[in-house]
Amino acid sequence: MASGGVFRLCVIVTILAQPAQACTPRSVRARVPVKIDPGYVISQVPLDHCGDVGLRLFSSDPHFTVNTDGTIVVAVVSMVTKTRSFGVWVKAGQGQPQRVDVQLIPDSEQSAPWNQAHKRFKRRWSPVPFNIIENASPPFPKEVELIGSDSSVNYTVYYTIHGPGVDQPPMNLFSVVRETGMVKVHSAVDREQYPKLVFQARATDRVTGKETDRPLDITVLVLDINDNPPTFLGPLEFQVDEQSKPDTEVGVVTATDRDEKGTPHTQIKFSLLTGMQLFNIHPQSGKITTKSGTLDREVQATIPVTVEIRDMNGAKNGLFNTATATVTLVDINDNPPTFTETILKASVAENKADVLILRIPVEDRDEVNTKNWKAKYVIIQGNENNHFRIDTDPKTNEGLLYVVKPLDYEKGKVVALMVSAQNEVPLVNTLTSWNTLPVEVSVGDVDEGPEFFPLNKVIRVKENTPLGTLLGSYMALDPETKSNAGIRYYKVSDPGSWLSVGEATGELKVTNTIDLESDLVTNAMYNITINAVDLSSKSGMGMVTLLIEDTNDNVPELVDQVIVLCEVEGKRGMVTVTAHDADLLPYSTPYNFQLSGESQKKWRLRDAQNVSVVLEQAVDMPRGNYEVEMRITDLQDKGGVQVVTVKVCRCVGGQCVAARSSVGMGAWGVLALLLALAMLLLLCLLFVFACNAKGEKMYTDDFSGGMLLHSNTEAPGEEKSANLLMIPSMGGMDLMDNSAKGTGLLDQNQNMSPGDMNGMSQTMGQQNMYQSSRRDFMANSLHHQNSFYTSGGQYRGSANYSDSLYQKQANFSHFNTWDTNKLYLDEKLDYFGGEMEVCHTLDLPHPYQYEGEGSAAGSVGCCSEMGDQDGLDFLDSLGPKFKTLANICLNKEDRE
Incomplete structure (x- = not known):
């Protein structure tokens, strides 16, 4: 702590002791009129040796301004009745401000010889900002700067100050010597808290107590020293994929410094103290990158890295801070599942299905319960008949081998499988491939029932095949003996009883009419299930499928026997006649429609399609019912004459509404008419009887x-x-x-x-x-x-x-x-x-x-007036x- 104070004191002394290397003349003299208007150019301060970086110029007299090129210009109307002086301050970069005294000589005065010694003038009332160094070391108070007023030439004045740093926070920091105007500082100031203090100075006549000049704002700038080390910003947690290539960005370390910006005190340099063999860090930006492609999560999942930040651009005398950043390696699928065994064996009895026969263990170094770790098993050899299935146990990651389709001992006693263990995602950044494992499945022998071969026999047969026709035989064999001796055959399912099965021979004969148009037939196929039973009462099932071929055993028939022909105003009506034939091609469509008999005189056909034709009136016809004879035949000219009844009527919405006005009344209409006439006759007789009764x-x-x-x-x-x-x-x-x-x-x-x-x-x-x-x-x-x-x-x-x-x-x-x-x-x-x-x-x-009094209706006699x-x-x-x-x-x- 003591060494730090000594260092700071040495720095302050060094700064104060350094001679100012002036880049401007000490003074400038100019002759001006007594009255100077705004915009009048007085002179120019030479700035040739000051450079162009960070150059600032300002005047101590508000009546005058200084441009960046050093030109002194009048700001407000000014009177120069005698020699007038003010200062121009020039600050180049981070150097100390330099004062140039400007003297204005009116034309009425005799100019002094230019080569005589300069007379020392009293400090003007408008000073440049005062500077103090932050956290200055005792003793206190320390003199800061002398202030003075031009009125002190004519008056005996004293000085007072008021404002922040005096009678406002921070209190009692500054004071002024009343008689001389010397400003003093009484304690150390922290620039990071008070980088600038502005208070007000006043000049007062000692005799009259009146202010002899306008109040002046005094600005005190607190000069920075490197008293704050840099600090880290944000969390130091980073992630990067394992096996990343060199120069892959990991993250950026950010830091800050409370000292004055733009100074070496805030120029931070980043460096690594640990992890240099794996990572690099940029000294100015703080960006961390990978140094090599050897990062392996399976070796080390998280890597701590110590980072140093130092100001003064990394100088040894700079202040610094250190912290540990954590780099987490993100898992990639660079490790395939590996089998713990070189070969596995399992056994299962034949004819078993949906049974678990083996658990296959694996190991995977990738992160658990991720897609890189979860195994997926594939049978790459030996499962051509789809007898097996492998699932994955979600907890243990083991492979579960199932038999889903029964195995046959007679076809093979051992089944050799080759199983591959894979992941849900492909491998990355590795030269290895998926591992494989041989698995042997032994099939146990079981006494089985007879088996049909093939399991489903297809027999082609024409419909309407004569009864008793032998279609063939369907026999089963004992899988152990390969013999059909002693096997009996029985029908299990034959919905139409179309076939008989020979009990001992398995012969199939027709016992009922085979009809392709039957509802029992689907897609021209009819199924019969047969059961074979051996001497040990074991059985086996088989199926016979009749693939029925069509014959021309149906003729086209009218879909609608009665159709309605709606009258159309101004034209003869027409209606579509549709037929249907249950047979298939070539015994059905297209149909041939022809009129026959008397229908040819009143009707004609047009626009014939595959299954329909348009029936059109050939002559005008009144409303009524007409029977039209029509010969309809299929593609093989098989068919006959059919009669369709056509109702010619007035329609509303496609419905006949004039049927009662038709010329044909029908039996019920005649009966209703006769009943009405009979009732009318009875009514007449009743009236006659009523009028002539005895x-x-x-x-x-x-x-x-x-x-x-x-x-x-x-x-x-x-x-x-x-x-x-x-x-x-x-x-x-x-x-x-x-x-x-x-x-x-x-x-x-x-x-x-x-x-x-x-x-x-x-x-x-x-x-x-x-x-x-x-x-x-x-x-x-x-x-x-x-x-x-x-x-x-x-x-x-x-x-x-x-x-x-x-x-x-x-x-x-x-x-x-x-x-x-x-x-x-x-x-x-x-x-x-x-x-x-x-x-x-x-x-x-x-x-x-009787209601107790006379009725309101009056008398009920025949002569009542009411x-x-x-x-x-x-x-x-x-x-x-x-x-x-x-x-x-x-x-x-x-x-x-």
């Missing part, structure tokens, strides 16, 4: 014949229902019931008069109100027979109103609804025909639910058409 009528007690319309309205509404005529119930029983007939009421008189009817009604006793009303209705209606019935009991020309009607109806529980209501309608029709202006006399009372919504008045508003119907149905004498 007096064999009877009122019934059944309400099912009436019209019941549901309404939730209790007041008069829009709906109307007719009160149909009902006959009274005799003693609570139906008049027509057999029980009523047994009472003898219907047998007493076959011609019952109105009075007798009324008396019979009275003898039944008083029933409820509804029954009484019906009884009164019956009596009243019979009293009107003077107008409705003739003296002979005829109902206006109808049959006698006798008990024969009752006898005929007594076998039924109720009258038919139509028969029951027909009496009522006849009477009402008669009423309308006579245009009676009175209410209907057969006004029946209707039951209503009307009766359940009455018969709706018949009065049926209109003229109903009256016309009534007039038609009435007899002629009634209309008169």
Whole structure:
């Protein structure tokens, strides 16, 4: 530590003690006008011996500037009433600044002789920057520089300083002698912390206390010394492929120095202290490169290298630092897998498959679990029949030898294999190749069942071969004895039962029709599986494939028997006819289409293709169905006449929409028409019967014949229902019931008069109100027979109103609804025909639910002013058409 301080002190003393080698004159004198305007060139400082590198010039007086060529130029308007001096500082490169005193003499002054001794002038108020050396050694304070003001000529002044380094951080670093202006430094300064300090100086009159000059900025430059060693930047971790060629870049070492840039203090030199036999480093850039191509990861995966960085461009007195850089060698596939054995042997029983028979160990020096290390095994010899497979164990890298296809002892007792061990990627930078290993596989003998040879026998046969035809034989042999003695043959699979197999001989005979067009045939092939069983019950399977040859046993047939021909406006229609033949070439396409019979007059053919032809109208035809006869034959002219039905119609979207308007209705259409006519005839007969019915009528007690319309309205509404005529119930029983007939009421008189009817009604006793009303209705209606019935009991020309009607109806529980209501309608029709202006006399009372007060609908009588919504008045508003119907149905004498 003490030696370092002594060294620094020696350097400072050396710098201060060196005489300045001036490259410029000590002073320059120039005569100028009293008033100098900006741009006026005063003089020029000679710079011939100063060089051109790093030359800087600046003036101590802000009124003047100095160009790089040494020309002194006026910057602002200046008055030179007397000799005026200022300095020009010249700094060349890293040398010390040199001052040139410039004297301006006004034209009014007498110039001094040029050869007289120069008078010493007081330092001007505008000094150049002061310099101090960083980290200067004690004692302190040290004088730095003297400042002075031009006003000191006329005033007695004192000096003060303020700013950074004085009363601002760093505090109390500088001070000034008030009377003389000497600036002093009181402690060492670190240039790396404060490379420059600028504070302000002021000149003040001691008498008045007023400033006699403008404040001046004082700049103090801290000169650098080599007090900081260089330091490394970034991690020192590098990678390079092993076996790399010389001068391959490994990485770059970077460093920095806190000392002043551009000085020898920061000129760093890089060097290696270790690893020089493997690597080089560039002294200025720090780039590390390989020195030879002998880097081997398998020998040393990582290589430490010690790097030194030294400033002063590597001078012995320069400061330095060292660090260890780590170079990692990246693995390449320069080592093939090697076998640990020279030969391997394995054994397996014949007829075994998918079994592991051997593990093959290898070693690889490359990096584990990389593509350079992982082995890949190849059988390069002995596996021509693909009996073996080798996989790689991902954990151990061993080869796993499998038998995937059964071996045959009779064909070979030993199988010799040659196995090669390789990697997933090729070898690099090595002269070695992949290693190989012989492997012997012994096959164990096993008693086996019979074997067919060949395993799949192909027999060509024509379809439709006659039954019983011998196609050949299919026999198996015992692999040990090579004999077929004692072997029996059985079919395992024969979907169509087309062949039989001789149990002892293996003969194949046709037992069923062989059809190429059968669904059991695929690609003209039909398979039969046969099992052979020896005396020890061991068996072997074989297959017979029938390769069926086609014969012309099919003719072309229409694909569609019915086709639609859509009408086209302004032209005759056409349609495509397509045929199909199940046979193969040359017994099928192209087909020959020809019209035959009467079809040739109305149709013609065009644009024939292999399987189709266009059928075109030869004449205009109405819509309808037409049968077209067409002869279709195959390439061998085998075929016949076929009939295709063509529907000529109007189409929408390809669909026929006018089929019902066709001239041909079909059987169902005729039947539907006849059914409609029959129903119309029955309806006419029904109307005739309704209008001319005789007096064999009877009122019934059944309400099912009436019209019941549901309404939730209790007041008069829009709906109307007719009160149909009902006959009274005799003693609570139906008049027509057999029980009523047994009472003898219907047998007493076959011609019952109105009075007798009324008396019979009275003898039944008083029933409820509804029954009484019906009884009164019956009596009243019979009293009107003077107008409705003739003296002979005829109902206006109808049959006698006798008990024969009752006898005929007594076998039924109720009258038919139509028969029951027909009496009522006849009477009402008669009423309308006579245009009676009175209410209907057969006004029946209707039951209503009592709600505790009078109904809002009013009276239900026939003479009610409010009307009766359940009455018969709706018949009065049926209109003229109903009256016309009534007039038609009435007899002629009634209309008169």
